[in-house]
Amino acid sequence: MSEEHSFTLDGRRIPFQDGQTVMQAALEAGVYIPHLCFNPEFTPHGSCRVCLVKVNNRMQAACTTPAADGQTVQSETEEVRDIRRGILQMLFVEGNHVCPACEKSGACQLQAVAYYVGMLAPHFKHFYPRRPVDASHPEAVIDFNRCILCELCVRASRDVDGKNIFAVEGRGIQAHLVVNTPSGQLGATNFSIHDKAAQVCPTGSILTKHQGYNIPIGQRLYDRKPINIVGDVAQLSESLGGRRHD
């Protein structure tokens, strides 16, 4: 019998198997590390940087850092929370995130993670970019104002649905989500609300039409319990309030 691999996370022993990342091992052990671009069903991306942890005194993204024996990982410290909060605030000022007027409010992972890291205000100067809303599809609407460039829809459409409907174009602050058609309109694609890509958005960017307020605000997933208890909305079955923007 070989000895079990493990590292410590905020003092707690976390077992892991070869090839697992810090994030995967923590999730498996039932420990929540906040994240947005990470989704256990997909290859780690490492772009949002929200899952930053301190590994042996160096800040690293938990989703891309291989777990190693004897590692000391710090997650819920004031230092780490400050940085995560700063990154969340950057995401909020980069786009146009108006939670009180958003139909995803209460079931939005971005909002729930912001609450989790103690973000009370966006702090930085708002960019107020001019971005369109695409309601050309009969069943879904894309509000680009809320996109955080996690590329989960890009990955889901390409790798799971086999449709390759989404892409990110442009460089730096000009980077933006596009729909792969000459018109750029979702209505011109074979996108369906049953696609994986329709179910992975951690914000209110991709919404299903005609059911926005079936569950009233105040009674939604994260209105009832924080994200570290209930997990990602995209990960939960519909009966538990996931998969749909309730």
Added chain:
Amino acid sequence: MAESSTLTGAIRDIVQRHGGMPTRLLQILRDVQDRLTWLSPETLERVAEEIGISPNKVRSVAEFYSFLYTAPRGRYDILFSDNITDRMLGNRQLLHYLCDRLRVGVGKTRADGLVTVGTTSCTGMCDQGPAALVNGYTLTRLDKSRLDCIANLIESRIPLTEWPREFFEVYSNIRRADILLGRHFADGSALRATQKRGPDAIMEEMVKSGLRGQGGAGFGSANKWLSCRNAYGDVKYVVCNADEGEPGTFKDRVLMQDFADLVFEGMTLCGRIIGARQGFVYLRGEYRYMLNALKATLQQRREAGLLGEAILGDPSFNFDIEIHLGAGAYVCGEESALIESLEGKHGVPRIRPPFPTTHGYLNKPTVVNNVETFATAAKIAVEGGDWFASRGTAYSKGTKLLSVSGDCERPGIYEYPFGVTVNRVLEDCGAHNAQGIQMAGPAGHTISAKQFHRLICFEDLATGGSFMVFDQSRDILDGIRNFAHFFVHESCGFCTPCRVGTSLMRDLVDKVHTGHGTLYDLEEMRKLGRIMQVSCHCGLGQTAPNPVLDSLQEFPEAYERRLRSTAYEPAFNLNQALEEARQLTGRHDPGAYLNDEDLLVGVMP
């Protein structure tokens, strides 16, 4: 109809010339644009069709690189180099002068489609600026009389091949030579030494030499080679990073221009040792002017039996080199972004580990080294590791090329043993009145005179070679602002803290620079900088706040004398925000302004 079939034919020819390989997408797009001046949506669709890849892959590449245009451009496309050293030499006045002469706005294409005039990041001509690019070719030492002449050439539609040659002349300006630049090197001697003594013995010399990556990161070169040599797999690659994008550095340009044989020999040597058959030079787009000369050098080496099949008559020694041209993306200097770009993709740094030595080009084991590192390796193969290690300091063996520019009498290339003091360099280059140095470029360190005693080496002041001097007449904050804008332009946009943080930092620096900052804003810069340093995905974002953080420490007065005395000043200017309403209503009476002071500001322009 006829026009569209000509378009298809032209694109098909270009794609076929590149073997229809998706890895050559960036090269293909460059060639197509040379032919058509810009890449229309229709053109991109055709390219995708001809290669047989999805159109969005082609678009994402076209949208990523600064030198690829997805909007119409003039037949003459002029980009002024906009590094701080160009600014110190008066490039902004010249830019506006030329725009006035040609009656075109900055960054705009003239209505008749003849010319576009804009700016670009440092073109690596800091010792002979102000510089610019015309259709990708380098123009040096610009002044008003040259621009008068250029304006006339453009208006008369004279092709570039008929422009005066001296406009394009690039000097090497080697001011101090040591073991790398000073000693004669016989082409082929490193390869002959390897043939005679065997790759193991030469590898041993590399280990003994202690050579560290000369791009600035300082990773042990022998370890890199060994790691790749021992990596699993039959197919391996050698990549030379000649994407010298750090503002203020130009030593790789001089090595490629004057010592290409030495660089190619170092690559070939590496190929022999690690067991690679193919090498690539990733040459930054700004150095396009030397592409043909480099290709000719490669051909000469093939004919001399130093490259290609059966090198030096040894049928087991096959290695060739291909040159890829970049297209204006600083981030591609990061080795994994460079590899992505070599594969024909947009240049976003990979998640590391795994590292290129095991998963590099096309996921095969790959050595990526800087130009200077390969050149030095070739010398070590001939002269031995001990010879090299006898120079320098305990942890930084050998010599380093410095690219010196800014306020000094003799800008150019200086080769010193590691451990030279900043003071010594300043003395040698004739910088008598230096206030500060930007060491290792914007991603490096901003230092003031109280640090001029420090040593240039990995254990003290590490550098890839950029050394920009600012004398007492300069405002340090002009440089910091230039660098903050540079990082906004060059962020790849992949990770949050770099994509958003660089813009936030630029706005804060602008706010202070224009006299609207307060102590609160300085604290904001420190906090933001700290977040970026520890949270960004790659070195670009991690180092982007360095100039601000360093200068806050080294030159606090540059900030403080511009601050408002209030504790807090809003990020927007309320009076300016009302300007649109004033324009619309045509009101310019005192009641349309917030107060008397604003009224004055408002009517000034």
